Amino acid sequence: MVEQSAGESKRHTPARPIRVPELMWKAYGRVCERLDTDRTNDLLGHMKARVLEHGTDADKADLARAEQELSERRARKGGRPAQS
Structure with missing residues (x-):
């Protein structure tokens, strides 16, 4: 599988x-x-939960950056879709 560059991941969540x-x-x-x-x-x-329980410091740092990215995406798109 081909990894995406940092710039590509900013456009959408694959x-x-x-x-x-x-x-x-x-x-x-x-x-x-x-x-x-x-x-x-x-x-x-x-x-x-798996990353927090079993991850290295680097894994946890990546998780924090990923959560920030998700937060920014949701803010731009008006938040999470309403659950029915």
């Missing part, structure tokens, strides 16, 4: 496809809905 069985994806979506979240936010929370 999609990261993963392979998941359809039934698992649907079940996960229903669980997230019951938990009043969505798959994206749930997965982001899981990734953040």
Whole structure:
């Protein structure tokens, strides 16, 4: 997989496809809905927790910069979309 340069990542948040069985994806979506979240936010929370628990100082610094980037993006776009 080709890594993006810092300038490219500033334009948009790239999609990261993963392979998941359809039934698992649907079940996960229903669980997230019951938990009043969505798959994206749930997965982001899981990734953040893993980095905080197991990451090096450099990993945690990257996480802090990534969270700042997400915050700036959401501010430009009017925040997170309303959850239904």
